[in-house]
Amino acid sequence: MSAMREELHHLVDRLPESELRPALELIRGRLDEPAPAERDLPFFASFEAEPDLAERHEEILRSEMGR
Numbered sequence: 001m002s003a004m005r006e007e008l009h010h011l012v013d014r015l016p017e018s019e020l021r022p023a024l025e026l027i028r029g030r031l032d033e034p035a036p037a038e039r040d041l042p043f044f045a046s047f048e049a050e051p052d053l054a055e056r057h058e059e060i061l062r063s064e065m066g067r
Contacts (some may be wrong), residue, residue: 001009015023028034053060 012020012023
């Protein structure tokens with residue numbers, strides 16, 4: 001692998017996740033490759049909660065929805 005490719009790999013690995021999409025689009029544009037169909041789900045995230053949250057989901061939904 002050439003020194004330039006190694007440097008590019010290193011720099012890409014250092015980019016924060018939020019900057020990957022613009023960099024990827026820039027490189028794809030140079031190659032004239034269309035972006036694959038993908039869904040952008042900015043609302044999707046993970047979080048920490050007590051261990052029994054999944055087990056209690058029905059109880060929680062009932063109390064939140066007033067059922």
